[in-house]
Amino acid sequence: MKVGVVGASGYVGGETLRLLVNHPDVEISMVTSRQHVGEYIHRIQPSLKGFTDLIFSELDYDKMADRCDIVFTAVPHGTATEIVKALYDRGLKVIDLSADYRLHDPADYDKWYGWEHPHPDYLPKSVFGVPELHREQIKKAQLVSCPGCMAVTSMLALAPLIRNDLIDLEHIIVDSKIGSSGAGSGSGTAHAMRAGVIRPYKPAKHRHTGEIEQELSEIAGKKIHVSMSPHAVDVVRGILCTNHTFMKKDMDEKEIWKIYRETYGQEKFIRLIRDKKGLYKFPDPKFVVGSNFCDIGFDIDEENHRLIALSASDNLMKGAAGSAIQNMNVMCGFDEMVGLRYTPLTPV
Amino acid sequence: MNCQECDATLNIPDDASVGEIISCPDCGADFEIAKKSGSNVELKQAESVGEDWGE
Numbered sequence: 001m002k003v004g005v006v007g008a009s010g011y012v013g014g015e016t017l018r019l020l021v022n023h024p025d026v027e028i029s030m031v032t033s034r035q036h037v038g039e040y041i042h043r044i045q046p047s048l049k050g051f052t053d054l055i056f057s058e059l060d061y062d063k064m065a066d067r068c069d070i071v072f073t074a075v076p077h078g079t080a081t082e083i084v085k086a087l088y089d090r091g092l093k094v095i096d097l098s099a100d101y102r103l104h105d106p107a108d109y110d111k112w113y114g115w116e117h118p119h120p121d122y123l124p125k126s127v128f129g130v131p132e133l134h135r136e137q138i139k140k141a142q143l144v145s146c147p148g149c150m151a152v153t154s155m156l157a158l159a160p161l162i163r164n165d166l167i168d169l170e171h172i173i174v175d176s177k178i179g180s181s182g183a184g185s186g187s188g189t190a191h192a193m194r195a196g197v198i199r200p201y202k203p204a205k206h207r208h209t210g211e212i213e214q215e216l217s218e219i220a221g222k223k224i225h226v227s228m229s230p231h232a233v234d235v236v237r238g239i240l241c242t243n244h245t246f247m248k249k250d251m252d253e254k255e256i257w258k259i260y261r262e263t264y265g266q267e268k269f270i271r272l273i274r275d276k277k278g279l280y281k282f283p284d285p286k287f288v289v290g291s292n293f294c295d296i297g298f299d300i301d302e303e304n305h306r307l308i309a310l311s312a313s314d315n316l317m318k319g320a321a322g323s324a325i326q327n328m329n330v331m332c333g334f335d336e337m338v339g340l341r342y343t344p345l346t347p348v
Numbered sequence: 349m350n351c352q353e354c355d356a357t358l359n360i361p362d363d364a365s366v367g368e369i370i371s372c373p374d375c376g377a378d379f380e381i382a383k384k385s386g387s388n389v390e391l392k393q394a395e396s397v398g399e400d401w402g403e
Contacts (some may be wrong), residue, residue, distance in 0.1 A: 257354040257374070274354070275376035 001332055004030040004068035006059055006083055007075035010185045012097050014045040015321035016072050021051040023325065023339030025332070028052060029067040032059040059083070065090035070332070072324055073097060076184075078115060084143065085119050093331060094143045095324050101126035101145040102211050112210035128215060129327040131336065132156060132267055138330045146327065147215075149319025150176045150230055151208040154241040155215050156270065157296050157311035160263040161245055162219045167307060169220055173244040174212065174228040179235035179285070182315045199232040206230050237316055237348075238285025243309040250305060256298050264296070268337050269318065269326065273297040273310075283312035290314060290345035292322035314344075349389060353377040360389055369394050 003020060007013050008031045020028050031041060033056040041056060042049040057063075064071060070093040073080050080098035087094045103109060106120035117123065127134055127141040130152055138144055147155075154174045161167045180194050209228045217223050257274070264270040273283045274297040280287055283295035294313045301308065313319050322340060329336045349358050356374035360381075364370070370379045370391065378394035 253353055253375075254355045257356070272374065274374075276353070277371070277376040277378070281376075 001026045001070060002029040002068050003027070003328075004032070004064050004071040006032050006064075006071060006073045006087075007034075008041065008056070009033040009036050009044045010074060011181050011316060012184075012320045013072075013074035014048070015316040016074055016097070016324055017041065017045060017048055017052070019321055019325045019339055021048065025334050025338060026328075028054060030057060030064055031055075032057055032064075034059070061086045061090060065092055068092060070095065070328060072328075074321075077113065081118050085122055088122065088125065088143055093141075095129070095146060095327050095331075096126070096143065097146045097320055097324055099145075099148060099207065099211075101143060102128060102147065103214060104128075105214075108210050108214070112205075112207040128211075129323055130155070130215070131326055131330050132264070132270065133159060133215065133219075135330060138327055139333075141331060144327045144331060146320060146323045148208040148211050149182055149313070149315035150174075150178060150206075150228075150239055150241060151211040151215075152319060152323065153239045153294055153311045153313045153315075154226075154228075154243050155212050156294050157241060157243050157298075157309035158212075158216060158245070159219055160259050161307065161309060162216055162224075163263070164259050165248070166251065166259065167245040167247060169222075169224045171244075171246050172216075172224070172226045174209075174226055175242040175244065176228065176230040177233045177238075177240045178230055178315055179233060179238045181237050182239070182319070183232070194232075195234060197232055197234050201230060201232050203229045235285065237289045237314050239311075239313050239315045239319060240283065240285050241311045243311065245307045245309060247305045247307050250302060251300070251307070253300065256300070256307065260296060260298070269293055269322075269340070271295045274299075283310045285312045285314065286348065287346060288312050288314050288318075288344050289348045290317065291342045292317045292326060292340045293344065294318045317342075349391070351375060351377055352379070352391070352393070358391075364389070 036056040074097045077099045080100040106117045109117040126143045126145045127137045129144040129146040273295045282297045297310045299308045351372040354375040379391040380394040382392040383390040
């Protein structure tokens with residue numbers, strides 16, 4: 001399988017390449033970057049030195065269609081709309097890592113991103129790229145849109161609780177902490193401004209809320225709203241979502257374990273973490289960094305009927321490039337874990 | 349035999365003896381073998397010391 005990557009100079013594009021160079025079933029045929037045409041990839045992505053001698057090329061849709069079977073687009077939100085359409089129209093399979101084809105309702109682009117989608121007729125062609133929720137659709141898709149990092153991390157913890165009608169749908173609160181790489185390589189990343197930070201950067205109306213509501217509403221069978229507050233914290237990679245929910249009827253630990261086991265027992269990239277011993281009692285991004293796992297756990301606050309669903313992921317892996325490779329594996333009929341069998345890097 | 353906390357299947361070796369601690373592979377709950385007669389095993393909650401982060 002010949003693959004291309006559009007926009008491979010950022011963190012997400014670089015992480016996608018890191019995974020692709022070790023994937024046994026693909027050959028990287030073309031890598032583009034508007035800023036770095038003619039430059040060796042390793043000069044912009046130093047960790048790939050020795051793994052590829054490819055050079056960044058210009059984005060030429062026809063050449064890409066000649067050389068590739070499947071293309072990853074890792075460009076900033078808003079700029080993927082035209083690129084994805086052009087590649088799709090040439091018959092390529094496309095895996096988009098931006099937000100441009102995640103939302104099904106065109107009005108949601110105005111609401112959450114502040115712009116009008118130029119190709120609303122292409123939104124129904126896109127499948128939301130969470131295999132744990134949409135595996136059968138992804139198998140048949142030509143266009144898959146990878147989820148937002150905090151969105152996928154929170155929704156995987158919440159989905160089983162909603163599917164089993166366990167929680168009050170009027171009061172779901174997602175409190176998220178995310179590392180600096182989630183902000184991308186270009187903005188607000190000066191060390192002096194990042195070190196030691198615990199910054200609430202969008203306490204209300206964060207744009208990932210739109211995707212979470214879309215997916216959870218689909219599961220619930222009715223429109224639901226989620227309250228989300230993300231915080232930038234002083235780590236490079238990692239997300240922790242503390243998802244506060246309120247039980248419709250009180251449940252004990254065994255019942256919650258049962259629900260999560262039934263939902264995710266066969267899922268290869270979800271680990272259930274609720275341990276009474278050791279350092280890793282609840283999900284913690286420190287123990288997923290470098291891997292495609294989303295770790296999920298919970299605790300129960302009986303007095304307040306509160307069920308706290310916790311989830312942790314590496315924002316560049318399950319939150320971006322890892323999901324993209326997992327989606328490719330599903331779309332192409334590969335083993336879902338191939339190219340993703342990384343144990344988390346620890347200590348970090 | 350299943351964990352009394354999370355209902356996971358406990359792995360109790362055939363040659364386990366009274367007093368031995370059995371740890372749940374899923375949730376980490378510890379159980380002490382209180383009685384054993386052939387394949388019949390009776391467990392009791394084992395004491396554990398938790399960490400304290402200034403709570």
